[in-house]
Amino acid sequence: MLNFDYYTPTRVVFGRNTEAETGKLIREQKCQKVLVHYGSGSVVRSGLLERIYASLKAEGIQYVSLGGVVPNPRLSKVREGIALGQKEGVDFILAVGGGSVIDSAKAIGYGMTNEGDVWDFYAKKRTAKACLPVGAVLTIAAAGSEMSNSSVITNEDGLIKRGYSSNYSRCRFAVLNPELTYTLPDYQTQSGCVDIMMHTLERYLNHGTNMEITDGISEALLRTVIKNAQLLKKEPENYEARAEVMWAGSLSHNGLTGCGTDGGDFASHQLEHELSGMFDVTHGAGLSAVWGSWARYVYKERPDRFANLAVRVLRVSKKDSEEATALAGIEAMEDFFRSIGMPVTLRELKVEPTKEQILKLAEKCSFGNTRTIGVVKKLGREDMAAIYRMAKG
Amino acid sequence: MLNFDYYTPTRVVFGRNTEAETGKLIREQKCQKVLVHYGSGSVVRSGLLERIYASLKAEGIQYVSLGGVVPNPRLSKVREGIALGQKEGVDFILAVGGGSVIDSAKAIGYGMTNEGDVWDFYAKKRTAKACLPVGAVLTIAAAGSEMSNSSVITNEDGLIKRGYSSNYSRCRFAVLNPELTYTLPDYQTQSGCVDIMMHTLERYLNHGTNMEITDGISEALLRTVIKNAQLLKKEPENYEARAEVMWAGSLSHNGLTGCGTDGGDFASHQLEHELSGMFDVTHGAGLSAVWGSWARYVYKERPDRFANLAVRVLRVSKKDSEEATALAGIEAMEDFFRSIGMPVTLRELKVEPTKEQILKLAEKCSFGNTRTIGVVKKLGREDMAAIYRMAKG
Known part of the structure; x- marks a missing residue:
């Protein structure tokens, strides 16, 4: 195994009614004025935002609000948040929402504490030296951003989706109340389950x-999500199932499932980022649509690990060869994705890229043929195009 | 499941040669002068202490040293550390050793930052309001103190062993180099493995x-320790096995294996604390000597959970009834303890308490018949005495 550095300072407050503790948690951070950042109207309609405001008021904490974050969050909204935060002199950013809102909040945090253009960090031109303190009240179990060091933003200029990771942006706290995810549409719930699984699978x-x-630990996490995703298909207000998935989401991307490994592959994530950058699809659905094709393209490099996945997680019986077991596991995973209504091809994702669009996706994913992605098998531009073609279905 | 609060801010730097980073890690904490706290001469003889001093000097960090911490660490040494730390004006305590040294360092940290007698916290008379920053270079995988909020100290006046837990004392960082545990005597290695397993079992x-x-997660952790403890019996310098056990030790007691539960039983720990307080036995060995008797005394309250342990961790095949499966699991666990040379009775622990001593142990463990311990089954003074008697062997 390899040396590793594990750092998960986020305090997690998990369970029913925990959003009422938000004000107290910010007070403990010794912060005075908060930018409350959120997405759509659902947090308004549900009354969640009002409950959080009440919790801030109870602690004498001032706040300003900025809503309107969209899935695949936009750089323009980040810039709006930076300007507002600076004008109002906030010293804390509270994200109320899912991964997009938290990622946007982190980007605002970078922008408020570093000189120059915040996009530079995502474009890998510079590294951030700080981030304003960020906290999260989670409403979607998926991205794991509430405990991760990651943030992914889409620059509308060219629809370029890029991630940036730094420990400075780790949330000071994460409020996780499974009940807040009851009203998520099934498609979002299941996309979230795929995203959670992928953070561990990668x-x-x-x-x-x-x-x-x-x-x-990874195998236990994957088995838990598989079981509870299927349960949530039938019982969206099953508290225990929501809770299992929510906690799995945080553990899946906080570093725990990577300890001692080479850091993981993440090619499926990179392939999907270009898809959702160009076609604005839901991240988890995009992942399930490309994963099987990626897996078939690379599994012969490490049939042992794919076979472990098959046997230990997907309960596939061993076949005559490791490669056959591995392949049966890939099929079983796709069967599972289908069982929860997730696409396993681009066609099922309702994306039908032209030949030219596939070349464009591969061109962007390879940074103009200047980088490879993945570690199971290093993938260049032509490999990427081949996988996109395989994924068409 | 129950609501929970999860907070593990300790930065873990894991792997070969990581002790060389100690100075840099303290510099990142913005500390200037360190109390280096350690136990026996082994860290001197191995050259570890010199390597750490060199790492401190390289970062321009001043230090004073205090060795001589013994297993079941003594309050008198804590008082010595508080006095030295105050006289020298240290702003950081670096524990180089195992759980006893880290626990002693935490107690010094409490004593240096709170008014009054430090024993008050352990005697549950007051709660601490702060703790001087503590970091650890771990040399024994066992107690999990490097990531836990716990500290256990023995007051020589009455040989009273008491724990105190507070997030203030969580280590800022933990340097975990599995190679540093190569030279541990087998008995200490295996006692450590028992202690690690017990933190999850509780x-x-x-x-x-x-x-x-x-x-x-808990089942994966227990299976990992069982397998690697047996491997270390034959190959004490197997890096992978040392690493698996070391990381299991930190994860076992940092809170992860308790998320969503009622906090756990911990009666075996309380029963053992009195044993090692009175007879100065190794903590892990004391645990294995009482666990089976505790388990037989309480398993009928929750045969389902004992049966899960039997089947999922110890690979026991299901019997005709849940209770029979549970009992077979307890036997399998004792067989495992024996296989790594750990005692499963007080006689095997080489402790043969008289009737009067058993009453005294139960009297102390029940705080003079004023508290119960455990949650699987609440245990009063008479229950405690019964378990000690069952454990005699």
Whole structure:
């Protein structure tokens, strides 16, 4: 196994009615004035925002609000948040929503504490030296941004979706109340479950060595999400199932499932980022639509790890060869995705890219043929195009 | 499942040669002068202390040292550390050793930042309001103190061993180099493995509800330790096995294996604390010597959870009844303890308490018949005495 650095300072306050503690949690951070950042009207309609405002008022904390964050959050909204935050002199950003809102909040945090253009960090031109404190009240279990060091933003100029990771942006706290996810449409719930699984799969399917304990934790997490995603299909207001998925979402991307590994593959994520940058699809659905094609393209490099996934997570019986077991596992995973209504091809995703669009996707994903992605198998521009073509269905 | 609060801010730097980063890690905490706290001469003889001093000097960090911490660390040494730390004006305490040294460092940290007698916290007379920053370079995988909020100290006046828990004392960082544990005597290695398993077992065997994901993580952790403890019996310098056990030790007691549960039982720990307080036995060995008797005394309250342990962790095949499966699991656990040379009775622990001593142990453990312990089954003074008697062997 490899050396690793594990750092998850986010305080998690998990369970029913925990959003009422938001004001107290910000007070403990010794912050005075908050930018409350959110997305659509659902947090307004549900009354959640009002409950949070009440909790801030109870602690004497001032606040300003900025809503309107969209899925695949936009750089323009980030710039709006930076300007507002600076004008109002806020010292804390509270994200109320899912991964898009938290990612946008982190980007605002970078922009408020570093000189120059915030996009530079996402364009990998500079590294951030700080981030304004950020906290989260989570309403969608999916991205894991509430405990991760990641943030992904889309620049409308060219529809370029890029991520930036830094420990400075780790949330000071995350309020996780599973009840807040009851009203999510099924498609969003299941897309979230795919995203959660992928954060672990990307690390589990790697090309280096692993720790047994990391593998065991990852397998337990994947089995838990598979079971509870299927349960939520039938019972969206099952508290226990919502809670299992929500906690899995945070653990899946906080670093735990990568300890001792080579850091993971993440090619499926990169391939999907271009898809949702160009076609604005839901991230989790985009992931399930490309994963199987990616897996078939690379599994012969590490049939052992794909076979472990098949047997230990998907309960596939061992076949005559490791490769056959691995392949049966990929099929079983696609069967699972279908069972929860998730696409396993681009056609099922309702995206039908032209030949030219596929070349454009691969061109963008390879940064103009200047980078490879993945570690199970290093993928260049032509590999990426091949996988997009395989994924068409 | 129950609401929970999860907070593990300790930065973990894991792997070969990581002790060389100690100075840099303290510099990042913006601290200037360190009390280096350690136990026996082994860290001197191995050259570890010199390497750490070199790392401090390289960062221009001043230091004073205080060695001589013993297993079941003494209050008198804590007082010595508080006096030295205050005289020298240190602003950071670096523990180089195992759980005893880290626990002693935390107690010094409390004593240096709170008015009054530090024992008050352990005697549950007051709560601490702060703790000087503490960091750890771990040399024994066992107690989990490097990521936990716990500290256990023995007051020589009456040989009273008491714990105190507070997030203030969580280590700022933990340097975990598995190679530093190569030279541990086998008995210490295996006692450590028992202690690690018990931190998870105490939470896994509870009387409330559980999260499936927490159960799955706990079961993976227990299986990993069982396998690697047996491996270390034959190959004490197996890096991978040392690493699996070391990381399991930190995860076992940082809160992860208790998320969503009722907090766990911890009766075995309380029963053992009195044993090691009175007879100065190794903590892990004391735990294995009482666990089976505790388990037989309480398992009928929650045969379902004991049966899960039997089937999922110890690979026991299901018997005709849940109770029979549970009992077979307890036997399998004792077989495992024996297989790594750990005692499963007080006689095997080489402790043969008289009738009067058993009454005294129960008297102390029940705080003079004023408290119960445990949640699987609440245990009063007479229950405690009965378990000590069952454990005699």
